[in-house]
């Protein structure tokens with residue numbers, strides 16, 4: 001066994017603030033969320049007439065709409081960033097502020113960073129429907145130390 005720990009490669013933009021958020025999102029996506037599922041039509045489990053872009057529910061389950069209508073303005077990675085931000089900033093309750101943060105991160109992450117996150121989004125849509133579950137768990141220890 002080698003004594004050297006192999007460090008994983010993470011794409012970076014060179015902007016420390018952006019890269020800090022990027023690493024937090026990667027950590028959340030890889031270690032905190034229960035699962036990420038995509039839906040062709042994502043219905044609000046509280047009101048099935050409502051169509052959503054994304055949903056965070058239960059024990060950090062992330063649901064993402066990949067419907068054609070949404071894809072251009074809100075690609076899956078952008079929605080993933082938004083839902084991960086809800087976990088990272090549980091007190092960040094104003095959706096409008098979060099929407100702005102999501103737009104900035106999505107724009108300023110490099111294509112390589114976006115592709116890194118895209119790899120975590122399942123290509124096949126789920127046949128399951130999200131359940132109407134309250135968010136029950138915000139993990140302690142976030143943000144994690146880099």
Ligand SMILES: [Zn+2]
Nearest residue numbers: 082086095098
């Ligand atoms: Zn939100």
